[in-house]
Amino acid sequence: MAEPSRYHLAQLNIGRWRVPSSDPAHATSVADFMALLDPINALADRSPGFVWRLQTEDGNSISIRPFHDPDILVNLSVWESLEALRDFVYASRHLDVMRRRREWFERLAEAYVVLWWLPAGTIPTVDDAKRKLELLRLAGPSPAAFTLRQPFPVPDADTLAGNDARV
Amino acid sequence: MLGGMDLPDRTRHLTAIGLLLEPVRRALYDYVCASGREVSRNEAAEAAGVQRTLAAFHLDKLVEAGLLEATFRRLGERRGPGAGRPAKLYRRVPAEVAVSVPARDYQAVAHLLAETVERTGADLELYKSARRAGEVAGQEAAATATGPVEVEGVLAARGYEPYRDGAVLRLRNCPFGSVMRAFPSLVCGMNLALVQGLLTGMGTGHTARMEPAASRCCVAVALGGPSKVYED
Numbered sequence: 001m002a003e004p005s006r007y008h009l010a011q012l013n014i015g016r017w018r019v020p021s022s023d024p025a026h027a028t029s030v031a032d033f034m035a036l037l038d039p040i041n042a043l044a045d046r047s048p049g050f051v052w053r054l055q056t057e058d059g060n061s062i063s064i065r066p067f068h069d070p071d072i073l074v075n076l077s078v079w080e081s082l083e084a085l086r087d088f089v090y091a092s093r094h095l096d097v098m099r100r101r102r103e104w105f106e107r108l109a110e111a112y113v114v115l116w117w118l119p120a121g122t123i124p125t126v127d128d129a130k131r132k133l134e135l136l137r138l139a140g141p142s143p144a145a146f147t148l149r150q151p152f153p154v155p156d157a158d159t160l161a162g163n164d165a166r167v
Numbered sequence: 168m169l170g171g172m173d174l175p176d177r178t179r180h181l182t183a184i185g186l187l188l189e190p191v192r193r194a195l196y197d198y199v200c201a202s203g204r205e206v207s208r209n210e211a212a213e214a215a216g217v218q219r220t221l222a223a224f225h226l227d228k229l230v231e232a233g234l235l236e237a238t239f240r241r242l243g244e245r246r247g248p249g250a251g252r253p254a255k256l257y258r259r260v261p262a263e264v265a266v267s268v269p270a271r272d273y274q275a276v277a278h279l280l281a282e283t284v285e286r287t288g289a290d291l292e293l294y295k296s297a298r299r300a301g302e303v304a305g306q307e308a309a310a311t312a313t314g315p316v317e318v319e320g321v322l323a324a325r326g327y328e329p330y331r332d333g334a335v336l337r338l339r340n341c342p343f344g345s346v347m348r349a350f351p352s353l354v355c356g357m358n359l360a361l362v363q364g365l366l367t368g369m370g371t372g373h374t375a376r377m378e379p380a381a382s383r384c385c386v387a388v389a390l391g392g393p394s395k396v397y398e399d
Binding site: 087089090091092093095096098099100101102103106107149 | 286287288290291349351352355356359377379380381385
């Protein structure tokens with residue numbers, strides 16, 4: 001049995017409403033998504049390898065607007081491993097939400113998902129996450145900021161000790 | 168991987184597929200695959216109606232060719248001296264084996280098309296196409312059937328490897344392999360629409376729903392009347 005990793009995996013994904021929140025048709029267009037929000041968040045909470053997710057006292061993160069755009073939402077979470085994240089995203093009821101994403105969210109031209117390794121027990125800030133997304137957009141996938149499709153392994157002790165200012 | 172395979176790979180794949188021509192070997196291979204789990208030599212031999220040593224010979228040839236993999240596991244509770252040898256268990260390998268003549272690279276074109284659909288956000292259009300294609304295929308299946316159309320047969324012919332689980336048909340195999348692994352949301356969404364179209368086209372009362380699990384296709388077919396997408 002492998003020893004617990006000293007690193008966890010953080011992920012940020014953002015989405016922009018397809019029907020703007022200022023549009024009278026907005027509420028109806030996102031009704032199904034809203035109905036799925038609590039059950040899917042609860043599913044994440046009890047999924048193997050789940051560590052933490054960003055939420056307000058409403059129990060979700062949809063009221064947070066880090067991009068100063070009323071229609072851009074964020075989802076920020078931490079997992080014990082790539083496999084744990086992948087299993088939740090694609091091998092659980094969450095897959096059906098992914099399947100329907102275009103019903104609710106606009107296509108974004110730039111990268112909208114970013115993953116990165118961080119020391120176990122660290123909680124990423126939204127600013128950390130935004131920086132990681134920017135890094136991915138500028139430099140493409142790298143050990144410091146990558147995607148599920150092009151993942152990078154847990155850094156070895158030397159590289160992370162050098163990079164990390166929190167320890 | 169663009170283009171054809173290099174020579175050693177092509178020979179290896181040709182050899183592997185050629186091995187399945189032998190009827191007993193084919194029966195053993197099919198049995199292991201259909202079980203969806205690890206199978207012992209003795210179990211496979213009994214299912215195929217052949218002697219154990221012959222079964223072992225064929226099964227090991229399939230392992231050598233890369234079609235099956237073998238592990239050793241103690242089947243019983245006893246441990247220590249006198250507990251008996253661990254049993255050799257066979258299972259289908261996850262990797263696919265394929266050869267086409269002339270060379271065909273459907274993977275390359277599928278990946279490019281999927282990547283483009285994803286990048287342009289055309290998911291819903293893809294699902295629409297898939298549903299229509301499913302309906303046409305389902306109607307054809309119903310039209311050519313000699314009796315009432317058999318859902319399991321139609322799904323089996325399309326490579327899904329259906330099996331019964333109570334009032335649900337589950338699908339052991341995802342026919343879309345590497346393209347699904349690269350674009351899960353898109354391909355699984357496409358697949359759901361395709362199967363829903365098939366069921367509608369066949370004129371059945373069954374419904375398809377998403378029930379993903381790591382080891383099988385993401386879609387399950389609820390036999391009988393319509394149900395909610397998920398049963399809580």
